[in-house]
Amino acid sequence: MTSVVPSPTPAVADELSEHVREALDSAIADLVTGALTWTHLTLDQRARLLERLHATVSAHAEEWADTAALSKGLEPGHPLRGEEWLSGPYAALVALDAYRDSLRALACGISPLDGVRTDAAPGGRLRAHTFPLHAMDGLLLSGYTGEVWFEPGVTVHEARRTAGLAQLEPTEPGGVGLVLGAGNVTSIPVLDVLYELLAHNRVVILKVNPTQDSLVAVYERALAPLIEPGFLRIVQGGGEAGGYLTAHPDIAHVHITGAAPTFDAIVWGPSTGPQAEATARRKREHHPHLTKPITAELGGVSPIIVVPGTWTEADLRYHAEHVVTMRLQNSGHNCIAGQVVILGSDWPQRAAFLAALDAAYDAAPARPVWYPRSAQKLDAAASSYPSASRHGDGSRLLVEIDTGQDATDLETTEYFAPVLGVVSLPGNGQEFLDAAVRHANEKLTGTLGANVLIDPETQTALGDRFEDAIAALRYGDIAVNSWTAFAFLTPTLTWGGFPGGTLDDVESGIGVVHNALLLDRVERSVTRGPFRPFPRSAGALGRRGRFSVLPKPPWFVSSRTGATVSEGFTRYRMDGNLARLAGTLVQAYRA
Known part of the structure; x- marks a missing residue:
């Protein structure tokens, strides 16, 4: 009509x-x-x-x-x-x-x-x-997978019959x-x-x-x-x-x-x-x-839930760089830039992780904060949290919420700038994870993307309850040991806020995009990545975790060869030149 x-x-x-x-x-x-x-x-x-x-x-x-x-x-x-x-x-x-x-x-x-x-x-x-749906995707992005979850009640028959959307009646x-x-x-x-x-x-x-x-x-x-x-x-x-x-x-x-x-x-x-x-x-x-x-x-305020576990020093460094990438890619001017890290206050390695995060936030390459009005956003965050620390060239703000401190501004303002916050919740294991999910759902503005970092041993111990927690997250895109930007870049996944946005309360949007399989009645997409990159991922062979031949991903802001590898991956998508791709993969191992 x-x-x-x-x-x-x-x-x-x-x-x-x-x-x-x-x-x-x-x-x-x-x-x-x-x-x-x-x-x-x-x-x-x-x-x-x-x-x-x-x-x-x-x-x-x-x-x-x-x-x-x-x-x-x-x-x-x-x-x-x-x-x-x-x-x-x-x-x-x-x-x-x-x-x-x-x-x-x-x-x-x-x-x-x-x-x-x-x-x-x-x-x-x-x-x-x-x-992946093709072998080359599985090679280039080894260890990464993606799923589309339909609304409750959708059957396999209905999903297949309705796939195609408007192209069913061209x-x-x-x-x-x-x-x-x-x-x-x-x-x-x-x-x-x-x-x-x-x-x-x-x-x-x-x-x-x-x-x-x-x-x-x-x-x-x-x-x-x-x-x-x-x-x-x-x-x-x-x-x-x-x-x-x-x-x-x-x-x-x-x-x-x-916005x-x-x-x-x-x-x-x-x-x-x-x-x-x-x-x-x-x-x-x-x-x-x-x-x-x-x-x-x-957009919205995207959480990064760090589930307590027993991590090696290399794990702490890698995922500190992972978190920093979620915040600093495109200088933080992303609708799914991670903004609030949710840590366990009882995690024995909490201080070690924060130290690694502090170091990675400082070490990321300098770049302009270019999006209009970003300077005002940074000033507003600094005004709300005078104890926040400046990092890098001073344009990056790290806000650690102390006990009793009001986190409202951090959790309800999409800064769209290099502002990263840390809040802490008590508990370990399932108790912490359930509390973190509730906190993300109830306290953080928006429903676009949520990230969860969890070591394979802890995830195995949680069993089916971990998947229940993922289901309880009211976000349109969820990344487990990945970043929701991976869902954005993957056309056979969907991109958009969790269903339920209205004209009166739009949250993170209405409808989805990308969705190249043209699927109907989609609720969310979930990506999963390796907790440890190659060669440390080799420990997953025959044991817990995900094996990956991919070293530090090229989208990490800390990747030494990220520019070369990203261009090489694109050129392969342009012409399918396997000989040139081989050289790109060699560069990937120098990241």
């Missing part, structure tokens, strides 16, 4: 020049025509279109990564430039491959879920083991969708465009965030196979352009990646200024300003 939406308000329209309004209207008109063309493409033609996109993205991958790195102040030779290869063209390429495979299966009358192992998860849930038009792109990670707008097209049959107008204006020309070249037939238009502008587009009568749906306050402003109106009173009235009366459907992927 098509919603009746208001015309742009005079205030918004007046702030845009006639030329800009005409350009936006023209872009939408092109897409209205393109939507008709899209519905006439067969599944096989859509799969071939994705192959063309793979070629054009590959052709511009180096330019994409370089432009993104420079926009964030990472000059040539900087050890963290590999982040922009992995979170940019790499993420787009693996998604294109996964969507293509799903389309090919559907074109042959096969469910994308056929051949994927399924079993039972706690609480009457079905679980599909969706990573001739059914979805209209024109608006994607309001994220400003922090360069693959997000591209992945959101693909999901609109393939999960919903919606052609897309993408308004990039102003922080990514330098990428627009790259996007236009890389995504030319979508732009030429009228399936995609890319536009620029600030909040005024976004407001005009969300209210446009030919926009059928809005998707945003961003909850931005979502609320779109749905209800400004919370400050002359329109604040009208906004408050609309909320009271439940009459949203936006009267068309909206989905969203929003």
Whole structure:
């Protein structure tokens, strides 16, 4: 059903020049025509279109990564430039491959879920083991696995029958969708465009965030196979352009990646200024300003639950670097950056872990804190917690909450900056884990991602109760001895907040994205990684734990060869050159 939406308000329209309004209207008109063309493409033609996109993205991958790195102040030779290869063209390429495979299966009358192992998860849930699905994935990311958990009650038959979403009825038009792109990670707008097209049959107008204006020309070249037939238009502008587009009568749906306050402003109106009173009235009366459907992927305060166990010195150092990576990757400007470490106050190794964390936080390579208003966020955290310690060049804040100290600001403010906090809870084993899960669910804002670090001996001792604790975490993506960013980068997993977000209380969003198997009624995705990297993972052979041939992962901020390996992994996804990949793997062992 098509919603009746208001015309742009005079205030918004007046702030845009006639030329800009005409350009936006023209872009939408092109897409209205393109939507008709899209519905006439067969599944096989859509799969071939994705192959063309793979070629054009590959052709511009180096330019994409370089432009993104420079926009964030990472000059040539900087050890963290590999982040922009992995979170940019790499993420787009693996998604294109996964969507293509799903389309090919559907074109042959096969469910994308056929051949994927399924079993039972706690609480009457079905679980599909969706990573790795190919041998090379298992080699490059050795020891890492991923699962999609469906809502309670979904059967194997239903999951397989409904896999495909809008591609089960490819001739059914979805209209024109608006994607309001994220400003922090360069693959997000591209992945959101693909999901609109393939999960919903919606052609897309993408308004990039102003922080990514330098990428627009790259996007236009890389995504030319979508732009030429009228399936995609890319536009620029600030909040005024976004407001005009969300209210446009030919926009059928809005998707945003961003923050909850931005979502609320779109749905209800400004919370400050002359329109604040009208906004408050609309909320009271439940009459949203936006009267068309909206989905969203929003951030939150992500926990890192460290389950007490008996760790070696190497374990303490490795996972301290793991935690620091969760906070400092992209300078902390990530919606799933780990922000609150939950430690056991009774853990005998608590002080040793904190010492390792302190050292790793200092030692991570220096880089700009580049996202707008980050300095204010850091100042706010320092004001709330005067005892916090400065690390690195002074732009990293470590907040250890003492007994009796108020942790509210730390646990409810998504700082989106290099602010890492530590809170402590009593207990060991299951008692601690259950308390930590309750604390994360009840005290921390958001439901997007949660991380759990646990040694294999402790996990084995907990048995099925550990899986029950994972089921109790109300998060859309959960990482066990991994980082939730792994779920973000894995297209056969889903990405989004835990189900239950509403217009009134959006939490970490509504709906999911990525999801290249096009699965319906998904509740969460769970990733699992090796507690110990190679060669220490060899101890898992024939015993407890996960074996991995992967040494320090290239996404660790402490990896000495992370930039080289990340670029090499991306180039392999571009052309499948095994000889060059061998050299990349040699570099991986020098991390």
